[in-house]
Amino acid sequence: MKPLLRRLRHDLFATPADGLITLVLLGMIGAGGWAFLHWAFRQARWAVIQANSTLFAVGRYPIEQQWRLWLLTTLLAAATGLIWGLLRSHPRPDRGGQLWPRNDRLAVAVLLALSLVVPGALGFAPALVGRWLAIGLLLVLMRWLAGRFGPALPPALKRWLPVGLPILYLLGMVLIGGGFGLVAVSSSEWGGLVLTLLEATFAILLCFPLGVLLALGRRSDLPLLRWGSVLYIEFIRGAPLITLLFLGQNMIGFLLPGGLAPERVWRAAWVLTLFAAAYLAEAVRSGLSAVPRGQLEAARSLGMSTIQAFITVVMPQALRVALPSMVGQFISLLQDTTLLSLIGLMELLGTARTVMANPAFLGRNAEVYFTLAVLFWCCCAALGLGSRALERRLDPASLARSG
Amino acid sequence: MTQPSTSTLSSAAAGPAELMIEARGVEKWYPNGFHALRGCDLEVRKGEVVVIMGPSGSGKSTFIRTFNALEDFQQGSITVDGITLSNDLRRIDAIRREVGMVFQQFNLFPHLTVLDNLTLAPVLVRRRPKAEVERQARALLERVGISEQADKYPGQLSGGQQQRVAIARSLCMEPRIMLFDEPTSALDPEMVREVLQVMRGLAADGMTMVVVTHEVGFAREVAHRVVLMAGGEVVEEASPDTFFTSPSQPRTRQFLNQIL
Numbered sequence: 001m002k003p004l005l006r007r008l009r010h011d012l013f014a015t016p017a018d019g020l021i022t023l024v025l026l027g028m029i030g031a032g033g034w035a036f037l038h039w040a041f042r043q044a045r046w047a048v049i050q051a052n053s054t055l056f057a058v059g060r061y062p063i064e065q066q067w068r069l070w071l072l073t074t075l076l077a078a079a080t081g082l083i084w085g086l087l088r089s090h091p092r093p094d095r096g097g098q099l100w101p102r103n104d105r106l107a108v109a110v111l112l113a114l115s116l117v118v119p120g121a122l123g124f125a126p127a128l129v130g131r132w133l134a135i136g137l138l139l140v141l142m143r144w145l146a147g148r149f150g151p152a153l154p155p156a157l158k159r160w161l162p163v164g165l166p167i168l169y170l171l172g173m174v175l176i177g178g179g180f181g182l183v184a185v186s187s188s189e190w191g192g193l194v195l196t197l198l199e200a201t202f203a204i205l206l207c208f209p210l211g212v213l214l215a216l217g218r219r220s221d222l223p224l225l226r227w228g229s230v231l232y233i234e235f236i237r238g239a240p241l242i243t244l245l246f247l248g249q250n251m252i253g254f255l256l257p258g259g260l261a262p263e264r265v266w267r268a269a270w271v272l273t274l275f276a277a278a279y280l281a282e283a284v285r286s287g288l289s290a291v292p293r294g295q296l297e298a299a300r301s302l303g304m305s306t307i308q309a310f311i312t313v314v315m316p317q318a319l320r321v322a323l324p325s326m327v328g329q330f331i332s333l334l335q336d337t338t339l340l341s342l343i344g345l346m347e348l349l350g351t352a353r354t355v356m357a358n359p360a361f362l363g364r365n366a367e368v369y370f371t372l373a374v375l376f377w378c379c380c381a382a383l384g385l386g387s388r389a390l391e392r393r394l395d396p397a398s399l400a401r402s403g
Numbered sequence: 404m405t406q407p408s409t410s411t412l413s414s415a416a417a418g419p420a421e422l423m424i425e426a427r428g429v430e431k432w433y434p435n436g437f438h439a440l441r442g443c444d445l446e447v448r449k450g451e452v453v454v455i456m457g458p459s460g461s462g463k464s465t466f467i468r469t470f471n472a473l474e475d476f477q478q479g480s481i482t483v484d485g486i487t488l489s490n491d492l493r494r495i496d497a498i499r500r501e502v503g504m505v506f507q508q509f510n511l512f513p514h515l516t517v518l519d520n521l522t523l524a525p526v527l528v529r530r531r532p533k534a535e536v537e538r539q540a541r542a543l544l545e546r547v548g549i550s551e552q553a554d555k556y557p558g559q560l561s562g563g564q565q566q567r568v569a570i571a572r573s574l575c576m577e578p579r580i581m582l583f584d585e586p587t588s589a590l591d592p593e594m595v596r597e598v599l600q601v602m603r604g605l606a607a608d609g610m611t612m613v614v615v616t617h618e619v620g621f622a623r624e625v626a627h628r629v630v631l632m633a634g635g636e637v638v639e640e641a642s643p644d645t646f647f648t649s650p651s652q653p654r655t656r657q658f659l660n661q662i663l
Binding site: 312394 | 500510
């Protein structure tokens with residue numbers, strides 16, 4: 001107890017001024033926290049969230065087809081557990097990797113607690129609570145299995161596992177939209193968190209290669225390619241996303257003959273992609289300029305072609321430098337999907353607006369917006385955590401420190 | 404009839420050794436108009452070690468960087484290992500496969516382990532099987548004295564160790580010529596020796612080498628010929644003995660006075 005007291009004194013009350021600042025801040029935090037708790041438990045009426053939880057999650061997706069989304073969630077949970085476990089079971093050669101570091105144990109505890117507490121607190125039916133718990137348990141089980149038996153898997157199999165990810169993504173598209181024997185669910189019926197995540201992941205996955213190509217184009221020796229890239233990047237970065245979204249909704253209809261124009265959901269997804277690519281290109285460009293010239297010279301002097309040198313030597317280093325700002329772009333892209341509500345798509349914010357327009361839930365805006373903020377925060381926190389883990393994994397300097 | 408006598412004159416062995424590098428009247432201007440190379444000539448035969456010295460800014464680095472087309476030039480001609488340098492990219496790649504280069508700043512690939520630094524190009528460019536290249540790479544690391552560092556990253560090694568890895572990386576491509584661009588200039592004094600030791604070993608094994616360096620001891624001991632460059636010109640070319648004791652050009656005497 002004594003050291004703790006001494007540390008508190010040293011950290012918070014070292015000088016009279018420090019002490020004053022500490023007291024004032026404690027007072028402000030306390031008052032703010034008290035006001036929030038008072039609102040959350042006394043004034044707020046969470047019935048609006050309980051009654052509309054399905055709407056927030058999947059929008060107006062037909063009830064009899066919702067098993068497809070449950071299946072997709074289950075598959076994603078299993079894949080997450082598998083990747084997580086395999087990453088831990090395959091430590092870098094010079095780092096004595098632990099199979100269950102403290103952060104992982106903490107994450108598992110939080111995950112299980114969340115999947116047990118949150119559905120219950122939202123007043124879901126016991127069957128639903130059970131499903132969420134089962135999905136959470138499946139994730140942990142896959143994590144355990146992959147960690148336990150991952151090292152024993154044949155290396156050839158592990159090399160081909162990443163191919164499963166695009167297949168899983170396409171499978172998810174089929175599950176959501178139908179086809180291959182499944183009843184088609186029109187994209188106008190997609191909504192809620194599912195639509196938000198679909199738009200965001202589509203744009204994130206496609207803007208990445210596009211952004212890299214633009215960044216390379218901007219550094220190209222071919223004037224036409226260079227000026228084309230510069231023009232594109234500067235035009236997109238100079239226009240607000242919302243105007244581009246409206247432009248996309250109106251112009252694509254003019255440019256393409258009636259039947260060929262993609263549906264609104266996909267038009268919006270493409271505009272998001274093209275928008276994000278311009279910003280990503282700038283992030284990649286800053287990464288490229290951080291790679292010393294000597295790296296390309298060394299690779300070329302070993303007889304590699306320019307393309308080989310870029311793929312194996314320059315790009316890996318550039319992307320590592322650009323990773324934090326790229327993830328920053330992805331996070332703001334995820335948040336930018338809320339703008340889709342303004343062009344009439346029923347993603348999270350659009351769904352929320354219809355809920356708030358319902359006379360039964362009049363005046364319950366704060367509860368709805370708060371829930372939205374928490375949902376977005378969860379998604380962005382996951383992205384941020386993932387990127388920091390990736391950064392640590394890709395950084396030889398951190399290997400040097402721990403090795 | 405005169406053939407036997409010429410061969411005994413030019414070399415103790417069987418005939419003049421094959422010409423590996425032949426530069427004739429090389430002229431280079433930088434885009435800003437600076438005249439970097441002014442009619443430089445150089446001949447390097449197989450198994451020869453040529454050291455290029457000269458004050459900074461004299462064009463030494465630029466000159467040897469033209470040999471593997473890291474720098475272009477506007478006039479003159481360069482033939483390396485029988486291939487004449489031109490703008491043909493395939494020919495440039497062919498030359499670079501046969502010409503290894505060691506840089507002042509090492510330029511190791513920081514995101515790859517030492518072993519992967521060595522194996523990357525042979526597997527990618529020469530399309531050799533990975534296992535075989537890996538065996539050769541480990542043998543080369545043994546030869547430059549850092550076999551136990553194979554799984555580390557370049558950032559974890561000292562400067563001298565990094566430069567030895569860089570030499571091994573070039574050797575792993577099995578080049579016929581090695582170019583060294585001030586290989587010890589970025590090193591702490593106590594690490595210079597270990598790198599020069601590796602280069603001595605290479606020379607003793609008969610590697611054709613062109614070395615830009617300020618290391619007088621190395622030049623005296625290892626070089627077959629020493630070249631002085633100043634102001635973008637080749638000023639003097641002589642055997643090490645002549646070069647360091649009785650140079651013919653005043654510029655050389657002036658340079659030697661400054662560094663000795």
